[in-house]
Amino acid sequence: MSEALTDTPSTPAANDGLAVLESRKSTAETFGIPLAVLAELTHRCPLQCPYCSNPVELDRASGELTTEEWKKVLSELAEIGVLQIHFSGGEPTARKDLVELVKHASDVGLYTNLITSAVLLTREKLAALADAGLCHVQISFQGNEPVIADRVAGLKDSHRKKIEAAKWTRELDLPLTVNAVMHRQNLHQLPDIIQMAVDLDADRLEVANVQYYGWALKNRAALMPTLAQLEDTTRIVEEASERLKGVLTIDYVVPDYYALRPKKCMGGWGRQFFNISPTGKILPCHAAESITGLEFESVRSNHSIAWIWQNSDAFNRYRGTGWMKEPCKSCEFREIDFGGCRCQAFALTGDAANTDPACALSPMHEAIFKQAEIEAEGATNRFLYRNFAGGTLETGGDGA
Amino acid sequence: MAGARHITVSEESRPVLPRHTKLKFDETRQVWVILAPERVLAPDEIAVEVLKLCDGVSRVAEIVDQLAAKYAAPREAILTDVIAMLQDLADKGFLTEAREKTS
Numbered sequence: 001m002s003e004a005l006t007d008t009p010s011t012p013a014a015n016d017g018l019a020v021l022e023s024r025k026s027t028a029e030t031f032g033i034p035l036a037v038l039a040e041l042t043h044r045c046p047l048q049c050p051y052c053s054n055p056v057e058l059d060r061a062s063g064e065l066t067t068e069e070w071k072k073v074l075s076e077l078a079e080i081g082v083l084q085i086h087f088s089g090g091e092p093t094a095r096k097d098l099v100e101l102v103k104h105a106s107d108v109g110l111y112t113n114l115i116t117s118a119v120l121l122t123r124e125k126l127a128a129l130a131d132a133g134l135c136h137v138q139i140s141f142q143g144n145e146p147v148i149a150d151r152v153a154g155l156k157d158s159h160r161k162k163i164e165a166a167k168w169t170r171e172l173d174l175p176l177t178v179n180a181v182m183h184r185q186n187l188h189q190l191p192d193i194i195q196m197a198v199d200l201d202a203d204r205l206e207v208a209n210v211q212y213y214g215w216a217l218k219n220r221a222a223l224m225p226t227l228a229q230l231e232d233t234t235r236i237v238e239e240a241s242e243r244l245k246g247v248l249t250i251d252y253v254v255p256d257y258y259a260l261r262p263k264k265c266m267g268g269w270g271r272q273f274f275n276i277s278p279t280g281k282i283l284p285c286h287a288a289e290s291i292t293g294l295e296f297e298s299v300r301s302n303h304s305i306a307w308i309w310q311n312s313d314a315f316n317r318y319r320g321t322g323w324m325k326e327p328c329k330s331c332e333f334r335e336i337d338f339g340g341c342r343c344q345a346f347a348l349t350g351d352a353a354n355t356d357p358a359c360a361l362s363p364m365h366e367a368i369f370k371q372a373e374i375e376a377e378g379a380t381n382r383f384l385y386r387n388f389a390g391g392t393l394e395t396g397g398d399g400a
Numbered sequence: 401m402a403g404a405r406h407i408t409v410s411e412e413s414r415p416v417l418p419r420h421t422k423l424k425f426d427e428t429r430q431v432w433v434i435l436a437p438e439r440v441l442a443p444d445e446i447a448v449e450v451l452k453l454c455d456g457v458s459r460v461a462e463i464v465d466q467l468a469a470k471y472a473a474p475r476e477a478i479l480t481d482v483i484a485m486l487q488d489l490a491d492k493g494f495l496t497e498a499r500e501k502t503s
């Protein structure tokens with residue numbers, strides 16, 4: 001495996017706020033409140049992407065927090081020291097009260113970010129969000145042209161709408177991040193996607209290879225890139241990052257099946273991140289509900305958000321290093337990657353306390369690496385689309 | 401297009417934080433922060449002082465004069481530091497410039 005395929009450790013700049021603030025407030029004993037929180041306002045979404053990061057068992061609209069409940073949550077978050085709020089979903093613009101929530105978040109001093117598929121936006125709606133204080137827009141793209149993009153999204157005309165919304169975003173002088181989720185069936189478009197981001201005047205591009213939990217795990221055979229594709233990708237990203245310095249910032253996430261070291265998932269369980277599900281559960285990561293046997297507390301409980309973060313069993317279960325088994329327990333990297341991803345460990349080994357098989361030190365690493373290679377070379381291109389019915393298989397042959 | 405936003409900081413610049421970049425005192429952690437897309441920066445005390453003066457009206461030259469007077473320090477040294485600091489922020493897209501006022 002080439003060196004380029006391993007996770008490159010990010011060296012934080014001297015003025016990297018996270019590093020500085022973490023060193024001041026977060027220690028192994030007292031977990032500082034995260035700087036940013038992800039609010040998944042709803043699981044409803046007009047798109048059906050087969051790698052959706054939402055859980056396979058989606059929250060129904062009837063269970064969603066009300067406008068007043070979300071406002072109370074936002075006020076509480078600001079009060080305890082959260083600085084940024086990412087409004088996500090599902091599709092956050094499916095909530096009719098989004099403008100009101102953005103306004104409230106701004107009023108209580110939160111920096112607001114909208115993570116959207118953009119297909120439900122109109123120029124008026126986006127302008128209203130900007131007026132309400134929205135600070136940043138992130139739009140997901142499934143490709144650089146409609147044929148693949150609309151097929152992956154499972155929604156006709158979605159790509160055109162996204163392009164339109166991205167243009168409105170810049171016209172309204174909002175900073176834009178293009179989020180491109182990459183996999184075997186669209187990786188060949190990467191150079192064009194990078195150019196698309198430049199043409200759209202985006203500030204940032206996230207080249208995010210699919211991470212395989214939940215829906216994506218069900219679709220792994222249709223999505224897993226080949227090793228050759230990945231080597232190309234790394235080369236393309238490195239070349240573009242250099243060429244576009246000062247024009248476009250590119251963040252790159254590799255698929256960890258092909259890495260030697262696991263990712264420091266969520267910066268470590270319960271260390272610097274939580275998200276709030278549509279029904280108000282406070283989760284250590286958006287896939288955490290896939291781990292059975294963990295009870296997650298809700299903002300609807302009698303406990304404060306700060307209490308849940310500090311004290312709830314779900315957060316403390318895999319915090320720090322005390323829960324680790326071998327080979328993590330005595331590993332010199334245990335406080336660097338915290339044993340990788342708990343959700344992936346659970347999904348692939350049945351025990352979230354096992355070493356993430358993405359790690360070369362996991363006894364299962366070789367097997368999953370081989371599996372990835374086999375699936376990437378020979379398997380189906382047919383998607384299982386994400387929906388409330390538990391998924392619908394793509395019609396029409398191989399989908400190729 | 402994106403390149404058009406990029407600015408070169410000089411004594412004549414009238415720098416200001418763009419709308420989407422916010423300088424704020426974080427009460428919880430008792431520290432100044434710059435909030436930007438997907439980023440939280442922790443500027444040091446000097447940077448905070450400079451940024452508070454970046455109102456889109458004052459020129460860098462004037463900001464440096466104020467600081468030189470306040471700290472009774474050599475103007476040249478302050479000028480070099482301030483421009484380097486502001487240029488760094490500008491390169492990251494966290495600083496813009498007020499349009500030239502034609503009076």
